[in-house]
Amino acid sequence: MPTLRNGNLSALPLREFVLEGFRGGVEIQALLFAVFLVLYVVTVLGNIAMIVVITLDARLHSPMYFFLKNLSFLDLCYSSVIAPNALANFLSPKAISFGGCATQLFFFALLVTTEGLLLGVMAYDRFMAICSPLQYPVTMCPATCVRLVLGAYCGGCLNSIIETSLTFQLPFCSSNRIDHFFCDVPPLLRLACANTALNELVMFGICGFIIVGTTLVVLVSYGYIAVTILRMRSGSGRHKLFSTCGSHLTAVSLFYGTVFVMYAQPGAVGSMEQGKVVSVFYTLVIPMLNPLIYSLRNKDVKDALRRLGQVHSQAQDGVP
Numbered sequence: 001m002p003t004l005r006n007g008n009l010s011a012l013p014l015r016e017f018v019l020e021g022f023r024g025g026v027e028i029q030a031l032l033f034a035v036f037l038v039l040y041v042v043t044v045l046g047n048i049a050m051i052v053v054i055t056l057d058a059r060l061h062s063p064m065y066f067f068l069k070n071l072s073f074l075d076l077c078y079s080s081v082i083a084p085n086a087l088a089n090f091l092s093p094k095a096i097s098f099g100g101c102a103t104q105l106f107f108f109a110l111l112v113t114t115e116g117l118l119l120g121v122m123a124y125d126r127f128m129a130i131c132s133p134l135q136y137p138v139t140m141c142p143a144t145c146v147r148l149v150l151g152a153y154c155g156g157c158l159n160s161i162i163e164t165s166l167t168f169q170l171p172f173c174s175s176n177r178i179d180h181f182f183c184d185v186p187p188l189l190r191l192a193c194a195n196t197a198l199n200e201l202v203m204f205g206i207c208g209f210i211i212v213g214t215t216l217v218v219l220v221s222y223g224y225i226a227v228t229i230l231r232m233r234s235g236s237g238r239h240k241l242f243s244t245c246g247s248h249l250t251a252v253s254l255f256y257g258t259v260f261v262m263y264a265q266p267g268a269v270g271s272m273e274q275g276k277v278v279s280v281f282y283t284l285v286i287p288m289l290n291p292l293i294y295s296l297r298n299k300d301v302k303d304a305l306r307r308l309g310q311v312h313s314q315a316q317d318g319v320p
Contacts, residue, residue, distance in 0.1 A: 016095040017191075021086065021181040021277060031091035039284040040083040041104035046291030047076040048299075054205050057304040063140040064129065067122045068294060070149050071115065071251075075287035082283045086181045100170075101183040106164045107184070112282075113210065114156030116259065119252050120150045120214035126208050126245055127221035159206055182283070185277055186262070211256055219251055247294050254289065258282040 180187040
């Protein structure tokens with residue numbers, strides 16, 4: 001453990017950090033614990049339900065739902081990287097080891113970046129399905145879908161390695177108290193006793209590149225989709241496509257909006273209190289909302305849920 005000198009930590013390497021979480025007394029911490037617990041439980045149940053429904057219903061075995069199942073898996077995983085440790089800290093603040101903090105940051109960056117790239121892949125999938133329906137079965141064959149998902153994971157892994165290695169090669173000697181509820185790049189940079197300009201530039205550059213690149217894919221894809229839909233003569237067909245695409249656009253807007261506020265603007269690391277609120281939104285609220293967005297606005301998913309419910313009720317009644 002680093003030793004204290006005149007109230008400050010010495011320049012010895014840190015072996016652990018303390019996550020300070022949110023400010024407030026016992027009542028505030030209890031309230032936050034309840035809020036986080038509800039958000040996390042709903043997130044886990046909602047995303048597991050989406051994965052199970054898509055897996056069990058043969059009518060949902062298409063590229064769009066393959067990507068949606070992977071999205072639910074990512075939401076489930078990256079909320080689980082953050083929430084359990086945060087819940088434990090609300091009850092009794094505990095230290096997290098240097099390696100544990102680096103591991104949490106690595107997997108969080110990996111999963112969040114992968115989700116951002118996957119949302120761009122999902123936009124491309126909708127573009128191919130609507131604008132090139134005859135080529136769609138060949139272009140988006142199972143092997144291609146798997147390669148696209150693996151590509152998203154590779155991009156997430158590359159970003160995670162860069163962010164984690166650059167962050168944890170810095171010397172942390174001013175304090176070991178992280179002003180956040182999980183290990184993230186902005187609050188860690190505030191603890192470094194070295195110039196962090198390169199780290200901030202890399203974070204801004206990578207996040208900006210990912211957001212701008214995937215946003216361009218989404219905008220171009222949906223530009224062509226909008227033109228194609230408006231040319232359709234069937235009103236019911238237009239409504240179904242707008243409903244399906246609307247779910248994805250809602251998810252994209254929520255995710256990229258919060259990530260941009262947190263990471264992809266100059267001075268993003270300036271306000272930790274703002275960062276905590278934004279972080280709650282994209283670590284728990286968005287993963288909780290995604291299953292609701294895709295199930296409530298998607299007729300195929302609602303029909304699949306209804307069919308599974310009927311099968312379950314028949315099984316309970318003993319009907320073959």
